[in-house]
Amino acid sequence: PSNHKGAVLSTLQSLQARAFIFVLFVAVQKCDLHKLDEAPATEVVMTREEGLKYYHIMQTIRRMELKADQLYKQKIIRGFCHLYDGQEACAVGIEAAINMSDHLITAYRAHGYTYTRGGTVKKIMAELTGRRGGIAKGKGGSMHMYCKNFYGGNGIVGAQVPLGAGVALACKYQGNNELCVCLYGDGAANQGQIFETYNMASLWKLPVIFICENNRYGMGTSVERAAASTDYYKRGEFIPGLRVDGMDVLCVREATRFAAEHCRSGKGPILMELQTYRYHGHSMSDPGISYRTRDEIQEVRSKSDPISLLKDRLLSNNMASVEELKVIDVEVRKEIEDAAQFATTDPEPPLDELCNHMFSNNPPVEVRGTNPWAKLKSVS
Amino acid sequence: MLLLFLNLNRNNQSEDNVSLNKVCHLFCPYFSNESVPCFLYRVVPSFQQQRIFVTSLACPSWSLTSTVMAAAVRFFIRGANSRLSVGTGTSGSLGAALLKLSPSCSSRSKTQRRHAAHFTYQPDPVPTQYGETQKMNLFQSVTSALDNTLSSDPTAVIFGEDVAFGGVFRCTVGLRDKYGKDRVFNTPLCEQGIVGFGIGAAVAGATAIAEIQFADYIYPAFDQIVNEAAKYRYRSGNLFDCGNLTIRAPWGCVGHGSLYHSQSPEAFFAHCPGIKVSPHKVKDNIKCSFTDGDPPHHSRAVMQVPSQSPVGEDPTEENYFAGCRQICDLLSVFFQSVVKTGRLLVSHEAPVTGGFAAEISSTVQEECFLNLEAPISRVCGYDTPFPHIFEPFYIPDKWKCFEAIKRMINY
Numbered sequence A: 001p002s003n004h005k006g007a008v009l010s011t012l013q014s015l016q017a018r019a020f021i022f023v024l025f026v027a028v029q030k031c032d033l034h035k036l037d038e039a040p041a042t043e044v045v046m047t048r049e050e051g052l053k054y055y056h057i058m059q060t061i062r063r064m065e066l067k068a069d070q071l072y073k074q075k076i077i078r079g080f081c082h083l084y085d086g087q088e089a090c091a092v093g094i095e096a097a098i099n100m101s102d103h104l105i106t107a108y109r110a111h112g113y114t115y116t117r118g119g120t121v122k123k124i125m126a127e128l129t130g131r132r133g134g135i136a137k138g139k140g141g142s143m144h145m146y147c148k149n150f151y152g153g154n155g156i157v158g159a160q161v162p163l164g165a166g167v168a169l170a171c172k173y174q175g176n177n178e179l180c181v182c183l184y185g186d187g188a189a190n191q192g193q194i195f196e197t198y199n200m201a202s203l204w205k206l207p208v209i210f211i212c213e214n215n216r217y218g219m220g221t222s223v224e225r226a227a228a229s230t231d232y233y234k235r236g237e238f239i240p241g242l243r244v245d246g247m248d249v250l251c252v253r254e255a256t257r258f259a260a261e262h263c264r265s266g267k268g269p270i271l272m273e274l275q276t277y278r279y280h281g282h283s284m285s286d287p288g289i290s291y292r293t294r295d296e297i298q299e300v301r302s303k304s305d306p307i308s309l310l311k312d313r314l315l316s317n318n319m320a321s322v323e324e325l326k327v328i329d330v331e332v333r334k335e336i337e338d339a340a341q342f343a344t345t346d347p348e349p350p351l352d353e354l355c356n357h358m359f360s361n362n363p364p365v366e367v368r369g370t371n372p373w374a375k376l377k378s379v380s
Numbered sequence B: 001m002l003l004l005f006l007n008l009n010r011n012n013q014s015e016d017n018v019s020l021n022k023v024c025h026l027f028c029p030y031f032s033n034e035s036v037p038c039f040l041y042r043v044v045p046s047f048q049q050q051r052i053f054v055t056s057l058a059c060p061s062w063s064l065t066s067t068v069m070a071a072a073v074r075f076f077i078r079g080a081n082s083r084l085s086v087g088t089g090t091s092g093s094l095g096a097a098l099l100k101l102s103p104s105c106s107s108r109s110k111t112q113r114r115h116a117a118h119f120t121y122q123p124d125p126v127p128t129q130y131g132e133t134q135k136m137n138l139f140q141s142v143t144s145a146l147d148n149t150l151s152s153d154p155t156a157v158i159f160g161e162d163v164a165f166g167g168v169f170r171c172t173v174g175l176r177d178k179y180g181k182d183r184v185f186n187t188p189l190c191e192q193g194i195v196g197f198g199i200g201a202a203v204a205g206a207t208a209i210a211e212i213q214f215a216d217y218i219y220p221a222f223d224q225i226v227n228e229a230a231k232y233r234y235r236s237g238n239l240f241d242c243g244n245l246t247i248r249a250p251w252g253c254v255g256h257g258s259l260y261h262s263q264s265p266e267a268f269f270a271h272c273p274g275i276k277v278s279p280h281k282v283k284d285n286i287k288c289s290f291t292d293g294d295p296p297h298h299s300r301a302v303m304q305v306p307s308q309s310p311v312g313e314d315p316t317e318e319n320y321f322a323g324c325r326q327i328c329d330l331l332s333v334f335f336q337s338v339v340k341t342g343r344l345l346v347s348h349e350a351p352v353t354g355g356f357a358a359e360i361s362s363t364v365q366e367e368c369f370l371n372l373e374a375p376i377s378r379v380c381g382y383d384t385p386f387p388h389i390f391e392p393f394y395i396p397d398k399w400k401c402f403e404a405i406k407r408m409i410n411y
Helices: A002-016 A048-073 A088-097 A111-116 A121-128 A160-174 A192-203 A249-264 A294-304 A306-316 A322-345 A351-355 B014-033 B062-078 B092-101 B138-152 B175-179 B191-203 B215-229 B266-270 B282-292 B330-341 B356-371 B398-409
Strands: A023-027 A032-034 A043-047 A103-105 A180-185 A208-214 A241-245 A270-275 A365-368 A375-378 B002-008 B050-056 B084-088 B156-160 B184-186 B207-211 B245-251 B276-278 B296-301 B316-318 B344-351 B377-381
Touching (some): A002 A322, A023 A048, A043 A048, A048 A088, A048 A111, A048 A306, A048 A322, A088 A111, A088 A249, A088 A306, A103 A160, A111 A121, A121 A322, A160 A208, A192 A208, A208 A249, A249 A270, A306 A322, B138 B156, B138 B175, B156 B191, B175 B184, B191 B207, B191 B245, B215 B245, B215 B266, B266 B344, B266 B356, B330 B356, B344 B356, B344 B398, B377 B398
Parallel strands (some): A103 A180, A180 A208, A208 A270, A241 A270, B156 B184, B207 B245, B245 B296, B316 B344, B344 B377
Antiparallel strands (some): A032 A241, A365 A375
């Protein structure tokens, strides 16, 4: 695909003989600080290549989520499905600032992160439909997707935060200069185990970036009704905090860069609140309009959509042309269609997968079944 | 293909059964020579209906088969006091011939009935001692019980995640409007906090009804339930108790819940002395729990209460997640039932090892050992996490139960 894209682009370029801006200095919004003397940079640099890459990835995530919505309504995807559209800038911005060797863990709204951490759209969609080509062999579903250095995909709200601190402890222990990005939502920010984790991470100066993706609603409860303090970046109290505009991919990237440097220099954990928004409801069972108005959703879509913001930036600064972006759109659409096709036609995992991978065992272990005479084998 | 169905009515004498047995064993070797599937049910007393299916393929031995069939029919008819109905499948003329052999039978459309279940659902008679009754599904009855509680008990409060708008299972619909937001209110997302808060409220004298949104989420609160709520009365020498606390948590599979919206954690809590786990007859139980004095933990089926839990005489099938018995005389009912029927099948969705069926089996075999005619069957979930794509295969459905019943009867 990249060869094809390169060929088309060069053709376009030669046809149009337009000169693009290759490096841009952009001003981004200042971040609110808590217990910090320095701040992330407000003048950032974006190259044309970076811009197009972010656009491509965000568009892929957006299309993938919309396709998942479509497949869910056709009952090809079943179960619980929590969509990430509207929040793409968070995933892309974070990934742009860390390395693939760093670690990341999040909650159940994980499709975007699975993609940025190295999963392919094909495998993600096959996992959603529960087929054997899925990224977790079809056994996890929407909420349980994993890949290298990406620990999921966790169903219980808030349970992933202590895990993230544990991963960070392993990084510190092994001395490999890696860190762990540990994400949770505004609903989870009221869970007790998060505060336990803050304490441990701070005490032992673990290289963990806590990120609260504040999309203003914890399922159906708005943040004002759930939290005594909605300044989630201050909730770490003794942990320094940043409040970041989560709809601007560059702002997220700069803040994450700042946070990563903070962690890697041994100063301990740091907390980031990304102010973002989700267009869909909490999950596919939630229409998303009983606790907020359609006008609000529309307003965010028109004023702060992350993909539109980036697109405007690229176009108005002459960093890319409309046709170029259209080519990317077409490419993305095709990729998603192929993936959806694969996800629909791939066979389901075989029945003997039911009992596999419970323990680490060699030779296969017997698993008691529904009846005493029905025993299944567990291979791992 | 010829299918021969013989329906014997329920008042069979045991000698008929013996003779039938003999016939079956007589024919068995013959049919097995033909390498033909031959389903012969051992006849057991007090079966409501017994059927014997005899099938054979067509061709070489048809004539022999038909002769044998005719002989069989004559043999059976000789059994006194039994009304036979003989029906046949596709082979019309032979069927007619068979019919002629048995003067006192009639070919009814019973043969067209599906072979799957021969239990007829008998609903519980409507109780008259409580006054007027109304048909409701499980969620409506929960709402109604909560409504009654809030109206009769001024200290009652309901809280949990999203209970204000009615709850994700529609169990608290309309209550906030009726009783006000200081009695029906939402909590933030913190199960440990919810339960701890509830314990405190109950200890101080309020009737606290806490909701955990899905039973899978109850584990952060496990410590509070098991170590605080359950032991409060005991450790304070009855000075304090949280008998006024009720925790409601929907459990069980929803059809697409996957690992974290389908669990059945009742066994974990049943193991803990000091709390009551009650899975059914919710309305009565909510009422009696508030006057009872020990904190009950309600688990209830996510689905509507299915109205066809088989209450056949034999074998005793206790599908407690379907919900059909009073909690207080649960075990005594089991014992009576087992004494009468001699067999027991217990089924639940939770994994089989350490599940609640194990407790029931163990207790029943202690009390009714000599009455048992077959080992107690447990048809439960597999010992794996609740799967995503394999759910239809995982759950103990009626076919697995049926298979288990068959084996118990043929034991």
